[in-house]
Amino acid sequence: MDFVLRILDDPALFRQQAYVAGRWVASSNGKTISVRNPFDEAEIGYVPACTMEQVDEAIDVAKAAQILWARLPDRERSDRLRAWYDLIIQNQDDLARIMTLEQGKPLSEARAEILYAASFVRWYAEEARRLNGHVMRPDENRRVIVLKQPVGVTAAITPWNFPAAMITRKAAPALAAGCSMIVKPSELTPFSALALAVLAERASIPAGLFSVVTGPAREIGDVLLRSPSVRKLSFTGSTPVGKYLMAQSGETVKRLTLELGGNAPLIVFDDADLDVAVQGVLASKFRNAGQTCVCTNRAYIQNGVYEETCARIVKCLESASGGNGMDPSVTIGPLINEAAVAKVRLHVDDALSRGARIIGRELTVLGRVVLPIVLADVPPDALIASEETFGPVLPLFRFESEREALTFANATPFGLAGYVFTRNVSRAWRVSEALECGMVGMNTGAISLASAPFGGVKQSGLGREGGAAGMEEYIETKTLHLEM
Numbered sequence: 001m002d003f004v005l006r007i008l009d010d011p012a013l014f015r016q017q018a019y020v021a022g023r024w025v026a027s028s029n030g031k032t033i034s035v036r037n038p039f040d041e042a043e044i045g046y047v048p049a050c051t052m053e054q055v056d057e058a059i060d061v062a063k064a065a066q067i068l069w070a071r072l073p074d075r076e077r078s079d080r081l082r083a084w085y086d087l088i089i090q091n092q093d094d095l096a097r098i099m100t101l102e103q104g105k106p107l108s109e110a111r112a113e114i115l116y117a118a119s120f121v122r123w124y125a126e127e128a129r130r131l132n133g134h135v136m137r138p139d140e141n142r143r144v145i146v147l148k149q150p151v152g153v154t155a156a157i158t159p160w161n162f163p164a165a166m167i168t169r170k171a172a173p174a175l176a177a178g179c180s181m182i183v184k185p186s187e188l189t190p191f192s193a194l195a196l197a198v199l200a201e202r203a204s205i206p207a208g209l210f211s212v213v214t215g216p217a218r219e220i221g222d223v224l225l226r227s228p229s230v231r232k233l234s235f236t237g238s239t240p241v242g243k244y245l246m247a248q249s250g251e252t253v254k255r256l257t258l259e260l261g262g263n264a265p266l267i268v269f270d271d272a273d274l275d276v277a278v279q280g281v282l283a284s285k286f287r288n289a290g291q292t293c294v295c296t297n298r299a300y301i302q303n304g305v306y307e308e309t310c311a312r313i314v315k316c317l318e319s320a321s322g323g324n325g326m327d328p329s330v331t332i333g334p335l336i337n338e339a340a341v342a343k344v345r346l347h348v349d350d351a352l353s354r355g356a357r358i359i360g361r362e363l364t365v366l367g368r369v370v371l372p373i374v375l376a377d378v379p380p381d382a383l384i385a386s387e388e389t390f391g392p393v394l395p396l397f398r399f400e401s402e403r404e405a406l407t408f409a410n411a412t413p414f415g416l417a418g419y420v421f422t423r424n425v426s427r428a429w430r431v432s433e434a435l436e437c438g439m440v441g442m443n444t445g446a447i448s449l450a451s452a453p454f455g456g457v458k459q460s461g462l463g464r465e466g467g468a469a470g471m472e473e474y475i476e477t478k479t480l481h482l483e484m
Helices: 002-006 052-071 074-090 092-103 107-130 165-177 190-202 217-226 237-251 275-284 305-315 338-353 402-409 425-435 466-472
Strands: 017-018 023-025 034-036 043-049 134-139 142-150 154-157 180-184 210-211 230-236 255-259 264-266 295-300 358-361 373-376 392-398 417-423 440-442 477-482
Touching: 002 092, 002 180, 002 392, 017 052, 023 043, 023 264, 023 466, 052 142, 052 154, 052 180, 052 217, 074 092, 074 107, 074 190, 092 107, 092 190, 107 165, 107 466, 154 165, 154 217, 154 358, 165 180, 165 190, 165 230, 165 466, 180 217, 180 237, 190 210, 217 230, 230 237, 237 255, 255 477, 264 275, 264 402, 275 295, 275 305, 275 373, 295 305, 295 402, 305 392, 338 358, 338 373, 392 402, 402 425, 417 425
Parallel strands: 154 180, 154 230, 180 210, 230 255, 264 295, 264 417, 295 392, 373 392, 417 440
Antiparallel strands: 017 023, 017 210, 034 043, 134 142, 142 477, 358 373
16 A cells, blocks of 8 residues: 555545545444455555445535535535636546556556546536526516526446546536535545545545445445435446346435446448548447447448558557556556456357357457457347447448448447448538437547547446536526516
């Protein structure tokens, strides 16, 4: 644990306590959870396994803090969020180091995520000043006033793959709208969340308005679900867990935002700019070692450019290097656990047994590090065609016609993201509109911005994060009728 403090410019950012109701606390029963580096299993530190009573306390204090926060002028809420943003930027190197230690992604990717996380705080700091209702005049003697009011106490359950950005994408709009938030981070990556809480406290975000409760997901989640004081829950994670949360939220009729699993198709047409397409494939597939919900899980390449596209992708991946994310030369970090490695092996073996072939590097597993692997001529009945791999395996499928590509792409219960590469503008629009997903990258593998809505359809979830739509998720609309 001491080695973590030695590599940080500000060791105070590394906290082994939960941030509950404005206080830094241990678990009231003394229990802790060990946090380990996924690369070598070295213990980084530990965090409290918060009790149900501590979660209840966080909810009670959040309720009182939210009432006072909502009364503040929009400008003051905006200024405090802006101060939080400034502190994140000032401490970005330390935040990146903490993230790489607990999550494993290369340090360069961790820095990029910190900047991405900060962008949500900045964007919603500005949006806090634009929380405007409006007045209607339906007839001479009546006025209708539409008010925008905060939902109240909110909660977020966040994943391990983006341990900073998935928090700010939820907390920033909640706070901007006048809500309070209780965050339950993944027990695999809690230190990024706690470091953000340190900076929120320094930015004068009021005590109790933003809590980070650490501990077992099921126990903490059930407290949040059953509490009538928690009016909204935002969750990023697997579809089975999302379904459970959705069912349990019915008892208290909570508002929900769910970003669930994906099975993103990427389509490259014969008329695509292959330089652009290949870079889009690499960007959308191998970031975070393929451990992203929007990463390409199925790449459909039209026959006319299939072989050339395969060759270009393999060539680009020759220089990929795997290892400890703290090593600046590493481009692929470890997978999060042994189960993730096992799933990669399962999907590769299954595809090969059905007639697929490996092109380029053979399957190379070094501990939990899996180097990028490309599978060609994958049949549509392979497991990897229907299941999300969450690892650096790129399956390439052939197709003949636009209609065939869309049939393949939409043959899934999921619908988070999709990608289309073509020089034909009409085709780009036509195919993008026909894809059954919430977001489409047209000639790009990057589809997430603080200012743009993010979310899926079908079993990939409901609601949106980011942009003005993300703010609306934390707002209630009240209508006042005045007879003159």
